[in-house]
Amino acid sequence: MFKNIDGYVRSTEVVEGEFGLQERTRIPLAMVEKVRNVPGVADVSPDIQAFARIIAKDGKPLGSEGNGPPTFGSVGEDFKGALWTIVDGRFPAGPKEVALDEASAKNGKYTVGDTVKVVAQSGSREFTLVGIASYGDVRSPGGATFALFDVETAAEFLGKPGFVDAILVVGDGTRTDEQLADDIDAMFDPSDKVETLTGAEITKETQDDIGQALSFFGIILSTFSYIALGVGSFVIYNVFSISAAQRQRENALLRAVGASRRQISRAMLTESVVVGLVGSVLGMLGGIGLSSALTALLKGLGIDIPSSGLVVTASTVVNTIVIGVIVTVLSAWLPARRAGKVPPLAAMRSTAIEVAQVGRTRTWIGLAAIALGLGVIGAVIGGLGTSWLGLGILFVFGGTIVLGPVIAPPVGRFLGTPAAKLRGITGVMARQNSVRNPKRTARTASPVLIGVALVTAVSALAASIKGQVNDIFTEQFKGDFAINFQSSGFGGLSPSLADGLNRIEGVESATGIGTLLVRIDGQGRLLTVITPSTIEGNYDIGLVGARYSDLDASGIFLSKDWSERNDKPVGSTIKVTLADASERTLTVRGLYENDDVAGNRVVSREMFAGANVQSFDFGVYVKKTADADAGEVRAALQKAVDDYGQGKLLSKQEYIDEQAGSVNQLLGLIYGLLLLSVVIAIVGIIITLLLSVFERQREIGLLRAVGMTKGQVRTTVRWESVITSLFGAVMGIVLGVGLGWTIVFALRDQGLTSFQVPVGTTVFIMVMSFVVGVLAAIYPAWRATKVNVLESLVTT
C-alpha cells in the first residue's frame, strides 16, 4: 500500500478501541512544509483517509454499509510517491472539484465534467468531477471507493480545516529510510507529539492491522474446520471398517498362513497414512484452487485485490498435511486393530458377518458422560463460571455419541414405523436393516447429529436474540420513523442530517444517536453521543432520577451496571481524552437502565463541540407531531434523506425488523459453513450403505430370486438411508435445543431473557434430513440392483 513511500509522519497520540477501532490525532497542515524542507526529502504530500461516500448518478450510494469494503475520502495531488495516477482529466484543485477512482466512476456512471454528490462527516456536498484515477495497476484497491480532493478541501470537508492525518514522504535517495526518519524526527519538538515511520514500518503496521481484523474471521473458520475434521473422522472410521470387513477372508487367510496380528494391523495403518497424505494434498490443492477461483470471482464483481497473488505459506502446507494424516491414522486405528483380531478360521466362513453386540459398559460410559456434562452445566447455571459451559456441552455431546448404538435400535424402529406401515414388507425390511448394526447406524448418523445440533442451537440462539431485539426497540423507541446506517465503526450519518430533519413540518423531534471514541484510564472506550434537547420523548434509555436536560457539556450519564462496577456514583467525575488529545473532566449527572443500545456511557454532542474528532450517527430517530399525517411526514423525510444521499428511512416496525434481521447475516454465514458437514454426512451415509449392500449381497440375491423387483430393492435401501438420516437429525435437534437453551441461559446477564425454539428451522431440518437420506441412497440403491442373483446364490 505504501510501496513508493520512504517515510510516514504522524501524531503519536492515538485512541484505540475494541475490534481494531482506532482514531489518531490529526496533525496541523503547517507541518507539511516543515518536513518538505528537511534535507534528503524529495517530495511530501499530506494524507487524509476519512469516511466519504460517493452517491451514484441514480442517487444510490456506492459501496455497502457496515461490512463491505470501506468508502474513503482522501487527498489526490501530484506527488512523486503518488499512489494515484490520473487516467482521465487531472487532479482536483479548489473547493468545487473532485476526482474518483476508476471503478467508482464506472459504477457510478460518471464521466469527467459531471456533478458528483459526496457525503462525509460534515454533510453532503456536490463537486465537479475533473479526473479519474487508478490505484497502482488496479481500478480500485480491494473494492474500496475513493473520492479525492485537494488538501484544503479534503481537510475542511472530511475532517477539520487545517489538519491532516499524516504526511507522506519520498526521499531523494541520498540516505537510508531510517536515517531520513531520524532526520525528520529531529526537526520536531517532543511537545509536537509526532513520529516518523519508514515506508517498511508503516506497510507492516497496516498489514498487521488487517491481519488483526481478519483474526476473528480466522477463529470462526478454524472452529468449522475442526468440526469438519471431527465429522470427517467418523467417515474415515467407517471407510476403514468397510475395508476391514471386505478383506476379512483375505486377512483371515493371511493369518492362517502365518501373518501376525500386528502385521495385519500395520498393513492397514500404512494404508491410512497413504490415504491421509493423498487426501490432504488433494484437499490443499482444492483449497488453493478454490481461493484462486474466489479471487477471480471477486475481480469479476469489481473488487480487485492488489496483492502479489495468493499467499500459501510453508506452515500452511505442513499443518494441512500433518493434521490430515494424523486424523486419518487415528480414525483408522480401531478398524486396523479389529482387522488384526480376525481369527484364521474366518477364512473358511462365508461373507463378512455384521457384528452387532452393544456392550453394557458402553451404556454406562455414555450415561456417565452425559450425567457429568449435565452436572457441569447445572453448576454453570448455579453460578459456576460460564467458561465451564463448553466442557459440560462437550461431555453431553460425547456421551450422546457413545450412547448412540444403545439408542439407535428403539429410535430407529420408532422412526421406521411409517415406512413399515406405508411400504409393507420393503418398509419392514428397511426398518430392520437400519437397526441391524446399531454401532454402524449410530456412527453414520453422528455427522448428521453434530451438524444438526449446531444448526439448531445457533438457530435457537438467533431466534432468542431476535425476540430480544424486538422487545428492546418496541420498549425504548417512542418515535415513528428511523434512519438507519449499518455501521461497523467506520463512517455513518452526518450529525447535520438530524438537524435538517428537525426543520421538516410535522416532525416533533429528530434525534441522532452516534458514537465517539475516547480514552478513559488509558483504555479506548466508545461513548454514546446523544442530543439531549431532541431525544426527550423520542428514545428512552431509562434514566433513573434524572432528566435528559441534566446532561450538559461537562456531564456524562452512566449505565447503573457500569457505575456500580467502577464505583462512579452520581456526582463523581471521569476524565476522558479525546482523539485530538484534548482532555475533559466529566461529572456523572445521572444513571440509566437500558444499556442495550446506549451502552455504558452517554454524553451530549456539546461535550466535544469544536474538537478535532470524528463522530457519526448510526441512527436518527424521528417522532412526528400527534396531528401530522404519517404519509406526508414520511414523504418529506424521504426527500430529505435522498437529498442527503445515504441512510435508510424506515418506519418503526420496519426498523425493528431490520435490526432483528441483522442476526440473519450471522446465521447465513454459519449455515453456509455447516453445509460442509451436511456434505460429509451424505458421503458418510453413502459409504455405510455401500458397505451394507456389499455385506447383504446374498440376501439381496435371495430376495430378487423369490420375486423382489429392482424398484423394491431400491425402496428398501432408500428407506434405510432415510431412517438413518432422520435418526441423526432427531438426536441432533434434541441436543441442539438443549444446547441452545443452555447458551441462552448462560447469556442471561447479557440481556437474553426469553428462550425460543426455532420451530421453522426444526421442521426444515427434518425435511432436509429426509431429502439427504433419499439423495444419499441413490447410488447404493443402484448398486444393490446390480447384485448378480445367481452369483450371490451360488457362492458358498
Add this chain to the structure above:
Amino acid sequence: MNSPVSTVAASAVNLSKIYGSGDSEVRALDNVSVDFATGEFTAIMGPSGSGKSTLMHCIAGLDELTSGSALIDGEDLSTMSDKELTTLRREKIGFIFQSFNLVPTLTAEENILLPLLLGNTEPNKAWVDRVIDTVHLRNRLSHRPSELSGGQQQRVAVARALASEPHIIFADEPTGNLDSTTGTEILTFMRKAVDELGQTIVMVTHDPVAASYSDRIVFLADGHVVDEMRDPTPERVLDRMKNLGN
C-alpha cells in the same frame, strides 16, 4: 406313471447355455430339451459340471439362455424383461436353496409369506395354514432365522416355496447342508407336498438317497440329457451314477 393325465408344468426346448466365446467357450447346456410334468417330483442329477444347476437356473428364470427357450406354464422366458421375470418368479415359482434361504431380519412367518408380501397379494389363509401345519412350524412363526435350527430353517424355506401356491417349485440341493435325519424330514415334506398338496417339484441333487424320493430322475452329463429313470431306488440311482462317471 403316477399321473394319468400328464400336463407339462415347465420345459426346455433346444436350450443352450454358452459361457465365454472363442477358445474359452464352455457349453454348459447343449441343445437340451426336457419336459417336467405337473404334479410330479422330478430330480435332476449328474456329476459336477454336468450343467444340472444351470438347467434349473435357466428354466427358473434366474439365468439368461444363449439359445432355445424355457417355458413355464406355456410362457416363454427367453422373451421376458427383467421385471416380467421377477413377477413370474414371485407368482409362479417357489424356490428352495441349499443354504441362506431366509432373510435374517424377518420372522419365520414373514419369510414364509415373503413372495406374497412382495407382490402385495392377499395370502390364501386356509392354504397357508395347511402348509404351516404340514411342516410343523405353528409354534415357531414369530422366531427369526437365527433362533431356528438348520432343519427348521429349511422347513421355513419349504413352507415359503409352497405358500404362494406356485406353478412349480425348484429346489437346489435342499438337503445339502443338513444331517441325514433332518434331510430325510425335509424330503418327506417335499414328497408330501406332491402327494397331498398336488405340487410340482424339480430338485437338483447329487445325493442318490435324496433323488430316490422323486418320481422321475433326469440324468445330465456334459450339458446333455443322457438318461431318465422312473420310480428310482437309491441302489439303482447309485448304479446309474457310477456308469455316468465312466
